[in-house]
Amino acid sequence: MKTDAPNPNAIVWFQDRYVRLGEANVNILTHALNYGTGVFEGIRGYYEPAGQEMFLVRMPEHYERWKRNCSILRIHIPLSPPELSEITAELCRRNSFRSNVYVRPIAYKSSARIGVATDENDAYALIALPFGHYFETKRGIRAGVVSWRRVEDNAIPGRAKICGAYVNSVLAGDEARLNGHDEAIFLTESGHVAEGSTCNLFMVRNHQLITPPGTDNILEGITRASVMELARRELKLDVVERSIDRSELYICDEIFFTGTAVEVTPVTEVDHRPVGTGETGPITKSLGALYADATRGRMPAYRNWLWPVYSSAIIEKTA
Numbered sequence: 001m002k003t004d005a006p007n008p009n010a011i012v013w014f015q016d017r018y019v020r021l022g023e024a025n026v027n028i029l030t031h032a033l034n035y036g037t038g039v040f041e042g043i044r045g046y047y048e049p050a051g052q053e054m055f056l057v058r059m060p061e062h063y064e065r066w067k068r069n070c071s072i073l074r075i076h077i078p079l080s081p082p083e084l085s086e087i088t089a090e091l092c093r094r095n096s097f098r099s100n101v102y103v104r105p106i107a108y109k110s111s112a113r114i115g116v117a118t119d120e121n122d123a124y125a126l127i128a129l130p131f132g133h134y135f136e137t138k139r140g141i142r143a144g145v146v147s148w149r150r151v152e153d154n155a156i157p158g159r160a161k162i163c164g165a166y167v168n169s170v171l172a173g174d175e176a177r178l179n180g181h182d183e184a185i186f187l188t189e190s191g192h193v194a195e196g197s198t199c200n201l202f203m204v205r206n207h208q209l210i211t212p213p214g215t216d217n218i219l220e221g222i223t224r225a226s227v228m229e230l231a232r233r234e235l236k237l238d239v240v241e242r243s244i245d246r247s248e249l250y251i252c253d254e255i256f257f258t259g260t261a262v263e264v265t266p267v268t269e270v271d272h273r274p275v276g277t278g279e280t281g282p283i284t285k286s287l288g289a290l291y292a293d294a295t296r297g298r299m300p301a302y303r304n305w306l307w308p309v310y311s312s313a314i315i316e317k318t319a
């Protein structure tokens, strides 16, 4: 299946100014294209037609993570998370988005030459595009453990969203889909459950919510942190970060994935075995609903997770 090219007239932030996507191009010799030396992020914006407002979710946290992770590859981004957030909100306004969006910040080693050694030439861009659901989040999906192992921290740090490391995710996702699943489950080299190819994994056993720790080669997801907070504060659940054995996936009550793109996605089948009853479990359902409410501005206690796009322009103008 081939996908359509994005709208070339969409406005993006590239080389320190707003330009059309069709003009935001890089040289074929760009270091990041040849060697994978980029670090990206993914941020969602939810449009609420009733209030004609869009909320960008946990945007400064995403930019903080991005900047910290860029330092692993020694890529420098000159702007602060609040400055990057302001530009992103303006990007959404300039595109007049009236639908959900996905924001893709990408920073990269930008020298156009042959040679693996890096230098000080860094660049970054911010792109926002309309975006729907990644998976069928209501019905649940089928997941399968793949033969590819999750990249080890001492090979390519998986916590950093490094472009080159996503070859690992591509191989895993392809294998899972060719084997009749919707998403992959990675094990670590030591055989413990790490995460999906693009998302974190949670399991429910005996009313406890369990997820692998940051040291099991996972991407330390912002949605993962949000769901853990909702589980503790709203459902009073015991939330535990510990290594998970593969066979626990077969005997647990519920499994779900979390991520900016996948949101809270129930897993109803794992390695061709039903998870629990084979239907979306009650804790998964509650957390999915809470996450949807919190990210759409329907829970005042979590309004600090949201950056409003359209009303913030009014505030800026009147300030």
Ligand SMILES: Cc1ncc(COP(=O)(O)O)c(C=O)c1O
Residues within 6 Å of the ligand: 042, 169, 195, 196, 197, 198, 199, 200, 218, 219, 220, 221, 222, 223, 224, 258, 259, 260, 261
């Ligand atoms: C490998 C991987 N794990 C987990 C996640 C979820 O992270 P977050 O919730 O911060 O989007 C992602 C997101 O892109 C990912 O690529």
